[in-house]
Amino acid sequence: MDFLIFQVPMLTLQAVLDGLLLGILFALIAYGMALQWGVMNIINIAQGDLVILGGYIAYFMYLYGIHPAWGVIVSPIIMYFVGVVIYKLVINKVVDRDLFISILATFGISILFMQLMNFAFGADVVLANSGYGTTMLFDNSVTLPNSKIFSAFISIVFAIGLVVYMKKSKLGRAIRATAQNARAAKILGVDTEKVYAATFGINAALCGVAGALISITFTIHPYMGLPYTIRSFMIVIVAGLGNLPGVAMSGMGLGVFEEFADYILGTEFRIGSVFLLLVLILVYRRFKLSRKREYLK
Amino acid sequence: MKIKNIIITFVSAIAILFSTSVVSLAKVVGDKIILGAAISLTGKYSSNGVHTQNGYNMAVDRINDMGGIKVGGKTYKFDIIYYDDESNPKRAAQLAERLISQDGVEFMLGPYSSGLTKAIAPVTEKYGVPMVEANGASRSLFTKGYKYLFAVLAPANLYLDVAIETAVELNGGKGVRIAQAFEQDAFSQDVRLGILDAAERTGSKIIIDDKLPKELNDMAATLAKVKAVKPDVLVVSGHTKGALTAIRQIAEMKVDVPMLAMTHCDAAKLSKQHGKNSQYALCASQWHKTLTYKDDFFKDGMTYAADFEKLFGYDPPYQSAESSAALLVFKDAFERANSFDQKKVRDALADTNMQTFYGNIKFAEGGQNVDKPMVLFQVMCDDAGKCENKVVAPLKWASAELIHPIPKWSER
Numbered sequence: 001m002d003f004l005i006f007q008v009p010m011l012t013l014q015a016v017l018d019g020l021l022l023g024i025l026f027a028l029i030a031y032g033m034a035l036q037w038g039v040m041n042i043i044n045i046a047q048g049d050l051v052i053l054g055g056y057i058a059y060f061m062y063l064y065g066i067h068p069a070w071g072v073i074v075s076p077i078i079m080y081f082v083g084v085v086i087y088k089l090v091i092n093k094v095v096d097r098d099l100f101i102s103i104l105a106t107f108g109i110s111i112l113f114m115q116l117m118n119f120a121f122g123a124d125v126v127l128a129n130s131g132y133g134t135t136m137l138f139d140n141s142v143t144l145p146n147s148k149i150f151s152a153f154i155s156i157v158f159a160i161g162l163v164v165y166m167k168k169s170k171l172g173r174a175i176r177a178t179a180q181n182a183r184a185a186k187i188l189g190v191d192t193e194k195v196y197a198a199t200f201g202i203n204a205a206l207c208g209v210a211g212a213l214i215s216i217t218f219t220i221h222p223y224m225g226l227p228y229t230i231r232s233f234m235i236v237i238v239a240g241l242g243n244l245p246g247v248a249m250s251g252m253g254l255g256v257f258e259e260f261a262d263y264i265l266g267t268e269f270r271i272g273s274v275f276l277l278l279v280l281i282l283v284y285r286r287f288k289l290s291r292k293r294e295y296l297k
Numbered sequence: 298m299k300i301k302n303i304i305i306t307f308v309s310a311i312a313i314l315f316s317t318s319v320v321s322l323a324k325v326v327g328d329k330i331i332l333g334a335a336i337s338l339t340g341k342y343s344s345n346g347v348h349t350q351n352g353y354n355m356a357v358d359r360i361n362d363m364g365g366i367k368v369g370g371k372t373y374k375f376d377i378i379y380y381d382d383e384s385n386p387k388r389a390a391q392l393a394e395r396l397i398s399q400d401g402v403e404f405m406l407g408p409y410s411s412g413l414t415k416a417i418a419p420v421t422e423k424y425g426v427p428m429v430e431a432n433g434a435s436r437s438l439f440t441k442g443y444k445y446l447f448a449v450l451a452p453a454n455l456y457l458d459v460a461i462e463t464a465v466e467l468n469g470g471k472g473v474r475i476a477q478a479f480e481q482d483a484f485s486q487d488v489r490l491g492i493l494d495a496a497e498r499t500g501s502k503i504i505i506d507d508k509l510p511k512e513l514n515d516m517a518a519t520l521a522k523v524k525a526v527k528p529d530v531l532v533v534s535g536h537t538k539g540a541l542t543a544i545r546q547i548a549e550m551k552v553d554v555p556m557l558a559m560t561h562c563d564a565a566k567l568s569k570q571h572g573k574n575s576q577y578a579l580c581a582s583q584w585h586k587t588l589t590y591k592d593d594f595f596k597d598g599m600t601y602a603a604d605f606e607k608l609f610g611y612d613p614p615y616q617s618a619e620s621s622a623a624l625l626v627f628k629d630a631f632e633r634a635n636s637f638d639q640k641k642v643r644d645a646l647a648d649t650n651m652q653t654f655y656g657n658i659k660f661a662e663g664g665q666n667v668d669k670p671m672v673l674f675q676v677m678c679d680d681a682g683k684c685e686n687k688v689v690a691p692l693k694w695a696s697a698e699l700i701h702p703i704p705k706w707s708e709r
Contacts, residue, residue: 008525018517115339123343125537127545127570134549141524145549218514219541223341227512262518268481268508270518 005263010141015259021148023255025213027248028155029228030235031162032206034247037236039179039199040095045106046086047232048225049113050204054079054211055220056121059128062215068128071212072154076205083204087197095196110225117222130216151213158209162202163244175199234278325637329376330366332627333402335392335417337409340384345564345616346409349432351609352620353377353406359594359621366628368635375624382408386416393420402426403639406623409616411435411453411484418446427643429626431619434583436487439663446664447646449622449655451671453484454491456581457532459673460558461495463690464530467701472500476528476554478507478519478543480535488534488560488581504528509535514542520552530556537565548574548706555702558673563614568676568684576678577703581671584615584655585688587696588672594625595654622655675699 005011033047044050057078058071090109094102132146166172177185178195186192210228214220235254239246254274261273325331334353337346354377360366361374378400382389389408396402397420405421407414407430414433418441421428427445434453438446464473477492479485486508496503504526507519516533520543523531531554533543540561547557548571562568562580586598595601601621605613626649631637634645650659656669670691677697678684687697 004522004525011521011525014521015518018521022515022517118340118343123341123345125541125565127541129571134551136551140551143524143550145546147549219538219545221341221538224514224538230512259518263522266507267478267513267519268510271510271512 005260010138011263013138014142015263016256017142017144018148019256019259020252021144021152021255022258023252024152024155024248025148025210025217026228026231026235026255027251028159028206028213029210030232030239030247030251031159031244032203032210033232034236034239034241034244035162035175035206036199036203038241039175040091040196041099042091042095042102042106043099043233044203045103045229046110046113046225047203047207048228048230049110049117050079050083050207050225051211051214051228052220052222052225053082053113053117054208055215056117056211057208058212058215059126059220062128068130068212068216069150071128071215072209075208075212077208079208079211080201080205082208083201084197086204087200091200092193092196110229114222114225121222123222125219125221126215127219128215132216145217147217151217154209154213158206159248162206171195171198231274234274237278238281325373328365328371328373330373330404330631330637331400331402332375332377332404332406333380333393333396333400334377334406335380335382335389335396335408335413337384337413338379338381340382342384342409342413345432345614346384348614348616349409349620350379351605352431352613352617353624355605355608355617356594356621356624360624360628363594366631368631368637373631375628377406378402382413384410384413386413389413390416390420393417397421397424397426403637404428404627404642406620406627407431407433407448411438411487412482414438414446415483418443421445425639425643427630427639427646429623429646431623432616434487435483436490437483439661439665441663443664445643447626447649447660448665449626449658449669450583450619450666451669452665453487454494455671456488456491456560457534457558457671458491458495459671459690460532460556460579460581461492461499461501461530463673463699464556465499465501467699468529472496472502473529474526475501475503475530475532476505476519476523476526477503477532478505478509478516478535478539479533480509480539481511482536485534485536485539485560492532509539514538516542516546517550520546520550523554524550524552528554530554530558532558534560537561540565540567541570544571544575544578551706553703553705557703562674562676563686564616568678568686572684573678573682573709575676575684576709577700578676579673579689579699580676580686582615582674582686583669583671584618585672585674585686585694586613586618587688588656588694590652590654590656592625592651592653595621597654601654618655622653622658625653625655626651626658 054075057075058068062068094105130147135144174190174195178192182192235251239250262270336350357375365372365374380392405428409432411433414430422443429447431449434450436452436454479489505522540559558579560581567575586602588598591597630645634641658666659668661667672688673690674686675689677687688694689699
């Protein structure tokens, strides 16, 4: 039974496609995390809660009769300002401090957001229906929900847009300069305070996009943010800091890995196996690093 | 600075003194029987916590208005002290301690969910406080030998039992092939055990047995497997998230199964959130308003539902109905015990054998209600897309005929 995937060849294709579509969406969230981690050296535990808040924006549009797909435009705009406000209120006080302090601060923000969302939106699990239908391949043996294809497509558009923006725009260059050396950037006239605020805002905006997509592909709930934080954290760790193309690859890779783990080991080991992979990768990195040092000696 | 510290210490000392010296309320004050309850008014169970509280409050008002409780020739009224357990088991256990040792409560009503009931039960047991609970169905609550715990609801392992039996019956008495996916929490896993029992009893075979991690809201892999092996019955239980995810992905992936059985359909507002996609889903429920049980206080299900809607503005979910029933049970037990002695009330509770609008109530040794079968309803929609839950099993209460097998997606 466990190896059903090898008996039914189409399941392999289904698993790969499902994994890729899922992975691309997760990669978008991880993208934001990698960006602000790289620039500000902050691990944002509230990442998943920002995603859920973005999802609620799309959900409320849906409730008021607007198609939730517009959420991918409205949600990031609102979330950008939410991000900037969080930065001005909390993050700017911890940005130069120890990593541990920023983890504590964002953990606090995460709890606050969960409770506020629960208070404002209620504890029901909700979703927005896009009515996008399904793409069926190979005589209905492989099915791909169009909402997932849409999510992946939008994620790719935003990811490419961000890379281009970082390369070409003035702010993008300032962000990259600050990431490389904040002090030097400051001396050369970059307003790092502004750069930090914008970076956190961009991260929140990406979370907003992802949230809107999650509300039309999965479900949202005030307390469902943490798994997204952990997932994006893992993707960034696997990719390595400051490696944006790596984030996309590792997101998709983890997505596919997860699907295959589900078929081969069983659904209950799906998330566990991703953690196991994370441990293995960290051990391998450490091993490689230690060899490098010896070489340098 | 020093003076400031001294003042702060002094003020906090006085505050602590006041907070602990609040008059200890006894179980019965004047003509009031005071019950205690820790309920999830905030946190992730808050929606169902509020349904529970509304159910309790409605029954308290109704019983008080209709003459109260007669004990020893005197008439008493119910009153409830509520605390918010924040959907947190540790907090619930603390609050139970507080209710009993500080507030002097001698009779308790249950919290919402199996997890929180599990946290409170050892405390009430320790103090010998009878607790009638209405929202903890996990089987493990009834196998610990608790003497003071009574549940008006049927245990979790019976939730979808009826579905398997119905499927076997429709298959001409031959066993069926079952695919199942359950979340990894106490309640859902108990439902799973019930299915395993039913499968063994009926000679059915379980061909997919997935355990969904709590963090997961994607069932695509499970459903792809279901598509490949084509079972006769698909069973899903994972609270509201599981129900919503399953219906969304079954519709998106066009998974055809002859029977789909689930839990938490009404809590998930399935037909409202998914409309026609939820059609034909079979859902386990503790209660449905069309059942014909009767009592003197709420008359029957339909009247209860109408009165509830007038008070709170929404159709009562079964969580509210069972909570109201808990108070009817307490009233009955107090009157039969004719005393406020905890031991006597406990014994009276154990001897309960009554009918309420919610169903018959009779407790087994472990405290679970053995006299009330689960009902199954099926989501049925008209052409305009308006969906309704109609009871289809057991046959005695069926208000509509079960639609089986579920039409294929290509024919809908």
